[in-house]
Amino acid sequence: MTKIVRTAATEPFKPMPDDDMIVCRCEEITKGEIRKAVYDGMSTTNEVKRWLRCGMGLCQGQTCQKNVQSIISRELGLKIPDIGQITGRSPVRPVVMEVFANDVLDVHEEA
Amino acid sequence: MKRHEVLVIGAGPAGLSAAIEAAKNGMDVAVFDENARPGGQLFKQIHKFFGSKEHHAKERGFNIGKDLLKEARDLGVKVYLDATVMGIYYDKEILVNHNGEVDHFKGDTIVIATGAAENMVSFKGWDKPGVIGAGAAQALMNLQGVQPGEKILMVGSGNVGLVVSFQLLQAGCQVAAVIDAAPRVGGYGVHASKVARTGVPFYMKHTVVEALGEDKVEGAVIAEVDDHFQPIPGTEKTLDVDTICIAVGLSPMSQLADNAGCEMKFLPKKGGNVPVVNEYNETSMDGIFCCGDVAGIEEASSAMLQGKIAGSTASYKNGYIDEDEWQQSVEKYRASLEQLRTGMFAPQNKGRTDMTETDEGIPLSKSLLAKGYVTDEELAEFPACSTKVSGVHPVIECTQNIPCDPCQDACKFGCIKVGSNISKLPVINPEATCTGCGMCIASCSGQAIFLVNEDYEDGFATVALPYEFLPLPQAGDKGKALDRSGKPVCDAEIVSVKSSKVMDMTNILTMKVPVEYAGTARFYRA
Amino acid sequence: MRIAQHPILGTYEKGQKVHFTLDGQDMVGYEGESIAAALHAAGVMTHRYTAKQHKPRGIFCAIGRCTDCVMIVDGQPNVRTCITELKEGMNIQTQYGVETKEAWEAKNK
Numbered sequence: 001m002t003k004i005v006r007t008a009a010t011e012p013f014k015p016m017p018d019d020d021m022i023v024c025r026c027e028e029i030t031k032g033e034i035r036k037a038v039y040d041g042m043s044t045t046n047e048v049k050r051w052l053r054c055g056m057g058l059c060q061g062q063t064c065q066k067n068v069q070s071i072i073s074r075e076l077g078l079k080i081p082d083i084g085q086i087t088g089r090s091p092v093r094p095v096v097m098e099v100f101a102n103d104v105l106d107v108h109e110e111a
Numbered sequence: 112m113k114r115h116e117v118l119v120i121g122a123g124p125a126g127l128s129a130a131i132e133a134a135k136n137g138m139d140v141a142v143f144d145e146n147a148r149p150g151g152q153l154f155k156q157i158h159k160f161f162g163s164k165e166h167h168a169k170e171r172g173f174n175i176g177k178d179l180l181k182e183a184r185d186l187g188v189k190v191y192l193d194a195t196v197m198g199i200y201y202d203k204e205i206l207v208n209h210n211g212e213v214d215h216f217k218g219d220t221i222v223i224a225t226g227a228a229e230n231m232v233s234f235k236g237w238d239k240p241g242v243i244g245a246g247a248a249q250a251l252m253n254l255q256g257v258q259p260g261e262k263i264l265m266v267g268s269g270n271v272g273l274v275v276s277f278q279l280l281q282a283g284c285q286v287a288a289v290i291d292a293a294p295r296v297g298g299y300g301v302h303a304s305k306v307a308r309t310g311v312p313f314y315m316k317h318t319v320v321e322a323l324g325e326d327k328v329e330g331a332v333i334a335e336v337d338d339h340f341q342p343i344p345g346t347e348k349t350l351d352v353d354t355i356c357i358a359v360g361l362s363p364m365s366q367l368a369d370n371a372g373c374e375m376k377f378l379p380k381k382g383g384n385v386p387v388v389n390e391y392n393e394t395s396m397d398g399i400f401c402c403g404d405v406a407g408i409e410e411a412s413s414a415m416l417q418g419k420i421a422g423s424t425a426s427y428k429n430g431y432i433d434e435d436e437w438q439q440s441v442e443k444y445r446a447s448l449e450q451l452r453t454g455m456f457a458p459q460n461k462g463r464t465d466m467t468e469t470d471e472g473i474p475l476s477k478s479l480l481a482k483g484y485v486t487d488e489e490l491a492e493f494p495a496c497s498t499k500v501s502g503v504h505p506v507i508e509c510t511q512n513i514p515c516d517p518c519q520d521a522c523k524f525g526c527i528k529v530g531s532n533i534s535k536l537p538v539i540n541p542e543a544t545c546t547g548c549g550m551c552i553a554s555c556s557g558q559a560i561f562l563v564n565e566d567y568e569d570g571f572a573t574v575a576l577p578y579e580f581l582p583l584p585q586a587g588d589k590g591k592a593l594d595r596s597g598k599p600v601c602d603a604e605i606v607s608v609k610s611s612k613v614m615d616m617t618n619i620l621t622m623k624v625p626v627e628y629a630g631t632a633r634f635y636r637a
Numbered sequence: 638m639r640i641a642q643h644p645i646l647g648t649y650e651k652g653q654k655v656h657f658t659l660d661g662q663d664m665v666g667y668e669g670e671s672i673a674a675a676l677h678a679a680g681v682m683t684h685r686y687t688a689k690q691h692k693p694r695g696i697f698c699a700i701g702r703c704t705d706c707v708m709i710v711d712g713q714p715n716v717r718t719c720i721t722e723l724k725e726g727m728n729i730q731t732q733y734g735v736e737t738k739e740a741w742e743a744k745n746k
Contacts, residue, residue, distance in 0.1 A: 058704035088369030090198020102212040240682035240695025247699030255674035256649030
């Protein structure tokens, strides 16, 4: 991973004509919001995800991740491995809480 | 907590093949799939597969799916459906969301075969109803029997975009155009040609800039792009479509491998973030395998072989087969896999744009890459396309090195030869005599073989072609013959229609055309 | 539109004809097909309106991944209609945000 030099942006944020285009469909995050997040200092896919929730919706980033990454990488002039992937963690699919409440715990019952 | 020796995640071609291999060797195997129906994407694949006989070539995907499922069940593999694996934990424990409960399973081996997810492009209005993924189009028409739309714009000219375009035509939809931001058609030329000859235009170096419409898609604006893939102002075109179908590649669905702690690597040639696997499809985590698209985007045929390699290796490591048996089986599967990984479209050639000629040294068709069809002049360079032969004979418009050879087995008279390197272009044996049976036409997964007879009758030739549309024309019907670009060129009369079980739904239409069109007439329209 | 006859697949195996409602309107479909397919065959494109921008959404991936096609089915919101089988008597409602139209309108008056 390339070392990222974080310096405060000195130039004002430059709007682009397609900034209102939806990128993350689940959470309705636009291209402009992602660009602004990068401008505000987010520099990895995970950071942008936590800042804006793109990739935290029902689809868990299955649809938008690559498109979010390409916006971040273009803004920062970095390659995809440098901005990283959304961490894969359990549950990898959305689960309703009721299911968690119905955990089959037979193995622990004797303890 | 339930125990099975092998836990396979994903009941697609890779997962089922791994399960079958391990179960054959005596292991206790369970397969989990989040869907209600097993088979992964196989049941949506209604086209004939490429490869060799051992790769199920010329069989249609959904039939391969049926066979795999039956084999797995016959071997006692337990298949859990509607069972979503949520995570992989320490000591090969998995958590499954099944029947509204969290269920725990433990195994000695885990095979992750979760496949891939579709890539998407974002453009203005892409969230409107009517913009769908290519997989959605396939699910609607091939599983549910519902047309995805009436008039469709296909975005993406890779194999998925081309295959789905053809399937849309088969489902009775219109395809307004196939577009791609890349300057070259990305998928097999034969797939492009069978779409182009029906009259579908190809616009390379074009992107979709907007989905028009209020509450749903009522049109699409496309534009030419520059070398940086940016739309060039003033080149916009509006297409009258109600559906925009996106087929811009796949990404490995590798989150579970990441979650399990496997070493991951971002490899564009493999389609994105993938677990690092060795030659046995083992990940960096002992006893955890990844096979199929999750380990790198390839074809279903390769996924099946990777699954077998993983299943065999798991059997050996757990003492179910000895080292010799393991090495022999892996050798066999690997040799078969290597055959599939040859030719222009092999994984190692992904993204290459510098190829200018075939392995045989024949210049590649530029028209095919730009417009989806080969020109007469370009075709003249290919020996198997010669029409200067007396009597009925095959014309094989196969102009790229792709791993496929059913045509050589199809001809019982030895007219067609590909050889042991299945990516070589087929050649016609001038010594053998063609009887005009048409088996080669039906065997060609690329629908690239025609039987031409320029001596049919005075001034007229016949052209026999593969036909997979409805309504099926009848002998005596009169219509137009279309050329490779889909342009009507002359009158045509159907002289015979052949359908038989061995041809597996590929009908053979023989049409009579003026002899000067024998080399150009390649499709029929009533 | 439904495909009556397919050149490769022939006719599609369909279950019995079933009746269901969409926002109170009577609809028909076939048992076992997905709710989304039945709606698509009937020309329904909008499954829900989004929470933030109130934009219409419909079928997108059709394999249960993108969750764009979610609707309220028998009172339960966020049901993925593309992978949920249609059953006799189902009460299906267009989803507004994560609620019914009435609940959404009451909140956003």
